[in-house]
């Protein structure tokens with residue numbers, strides 16, 4: 001393992017974080033940092049927070065530190081589009097010839113169980129959250145992408161997953177735009193403010209977990225007693241270290257972690273719409289979320305705070321962090337996507353605009369397992385990463401504590417990212433693929 005020189009950087013202003021009710025909640029002060037912990041978890045996204053909950057449950061006597069270089073809820077887990085999906089991306093089944101129906105059944109069951117688990121924790125603590133099981137749409141604006149909807153429907157039939165197909169008139173009433181021609185609706189997706197969920201969960205972690213924000217880690221030294229070196233030079237001893245730092249894992253010198261690559265995508269949040277603007281969308285309108293039928297297309301949310309979020313524009317992350325130029329260049333594309341869908345709201349400005357980091361792997365499988373003596377790591381490899389990251393975190397805790405199950409054995413066998421060519425071939429290949437997808441997604445981007 002080696003010292004990392006690459007740390008996640010800010011990119012624009014994350015509207016979910018700015019509008020989340022736990023934004024000003026404080027966690028532990030660095031002066032409370034001990035020299036020794038039973039477990040140190042680095043990375044407090046959905047993976048790290050779920051690992052912390054599960055470890056604390058399995059070892060209520062253990063001292064656990066959860067560290068993140070940002071405030072909790074600031075990076076990917078807090079800047080995604082907020083779809084906590086029960087049904088895996090059907091497009092994966094269509095495009096990944098090696099994926100079997102059985103794999104997807106496993107994913108579906110994992111997703112259901114992590115959603116139910118998080119919901120129980122939330123309810124047990126009466127945690128106030130923007131969390132609504134409103135279902136989600138996958139919508140097509142061009143006949144060429146109807147095939148994604150049709151293939152999705154076949155897949156749902158095979159797995160007995162409930163869905164309905166909606167056409168333009170009904171969509172106009174539900175989505176407040178006549179942009180979309182056809183959509184597949186699945187009723188069990190939960191729509192959230194993701195920053196509020198992950199940060200809110202961190203506020204109710206058991207007492208034996210201490211959260212340190214704004215605490216960057218530069219190195220992990222494996223061994224009988226591994227150590228964690230903070231960016232400021234402070235060293236902590238740990239019984240075991242868990243790295244849930246997403247695609248930044250490769251910078252810690254973890255073998256095969258460069259199989260996790262990433263794309264950048266961008267989100268624009270309007271200011272709050274006024275009553276007349278909401279009424280202009282239609283009398284039936286309720287908060288909703290739709291992804292695009294084409295995998296390269298835009299995602300749209302009407303949030304419970306009466307804002308519209310549009311997430312679109314995809315760029316390959318040759319470098320993990322997003323340059324100012326790339327962020328600024330993406331604004332035009334996000335704005336165009338918004339105005340295409342909501343021409344009557346063209347006067348409404350974005351209040352927040354940000355860039356996001358989405359980790360991927362070639363076969364969509366997460367990275368998972370032991371990576372050194374007493375060091376463990378996990379990172380996800382697909383766009384629907386909230387439930388996957390949560391699964392990774394939970395089963396890392398089970399692996400460490402030796403909690404055997406059929407699920408853990410399945411995770412160990414299948415959470416193995418496949419090979420991806422090194423640079424410069426990966427960037428060349430990825431850019432070609434993104435260009436191809438953009439051409440075919442047409443106005444759906």
Ligand SMILES: Cc1cc2nc3c(=O)[nH]c(=O)nc-3n(C[C@H](O)[C@H](O)[C@H](O)COP(=O)(O)OP(=O)(O)OC[C@H]3O[C@@H](n4cnc5c(N)ncnc54)[C@H](O)[C@@H]3O)c2cc1C
Nearest residue numbers: 043045046047069077080081083217356357384385386389
């Ligand atoms: C724009 C966008 C839209 C998306 N939409 C969806 C969606 O709607 N639904 C869905 O399921 N998924 C979506 N995703 C994907 C999803 O957000 C991610 O897959 C998921 O959040 C990954 O969780 P994680 O815990 O593995 O990683 P992260 O959330 O990235 O957590 C890793 C943490 O590690 C920290 N870290 C990294 N390096 C260090 C270091 N050296 N020291 C200390 N801390 C460090 C980071 O600050 C970060 O907080 C989207 C992502 C983006 C960016």
